Amino acid sequence: MQDVIVSVAQILGRPGAGRTINLSRPVEGVETVLASVAETPVEARLRADSVVEGILVSGAVEGATRLQCARCLRAFSSEVGVEVCELFADGPGQPADEDAYAVEGEVIDLAPMLRDALTLALPLRPLCREACAGLCGSCGQDLNEGPCGCVQEELDPRWAGLSALRDKLNH
Ligand SMILES: [Zn+2]
Ligand SMILES: [Zn+2]
Known part of the structure; x- marks a missing residue:
């Protein structure tokens, strides 16, 4: 010091x-x-x-x-x-x-x-730019350099119950 x-x-x-x-x-x-x-x-x-x-x-x-x-x-x-x-x-x-x-x-x-x-x-959450796309959660590719090809189809579990209910009501 x-x-x-x-x-x-x-x-x-x-x-x-x-x-x-x-x-x-x-x-x-x-x-x-x-x-x-x-x-x-x-x-x-x-x-x-x-x-x-x-x-x-x-x-x-x-x-x-x-x-x-x-x-x-x-x-x-x-x-x-x-x-x-x-x-x-x-x-x-x-x-x-x-x-x-x-x-x-x-x-x-x-x-x-x-x-x-x-x-x-100092910034707590520095961002290289406001619109930084970040990394793919599955394969880790830098999405600023383009899409990685992973299929993003995870349904939010909180909505799963709702869509089940909706299916029921529609029948
Ligand atoms: Zn960044
Ligand atoms: Zn990916």
Whole structure:
């Protein structure tokens, strides 16, 4: 887990003061089952603003992603972008919540915030395209490349009873 340490010494404890933070660096370990953030640098254009409670970090984070289509399993790449606005708490009476971000001395570590924000922004069900035809459930052929020849004639069991009833009524 690589830190992304930014000094806030100049603005800490001076509500109203702020600084810009522009980052371009890889963020490791951001992945879900079908998606991950690529090793290429993540771009972050942020502001750190001194507030009474600590440091408020806000702005835009963008990165390249590597995805696997949830229907046809093909690998493809895309981009992810997310707006962040997070408080890094400072001073006594520190957050009881261990997951909250905090000022450490005169620095903040942006890595956990970047990782959390990007992970939440990854698609849960990536699709190579909206109309992806997926794979045949019987033979596994990629139906984007054409029909496979399997005969799809499974009747939904929930309708089986109905059609039996209909047959009866018609006789
Ligand atoms: Zn697909
Ligand atoms: Zn098939």
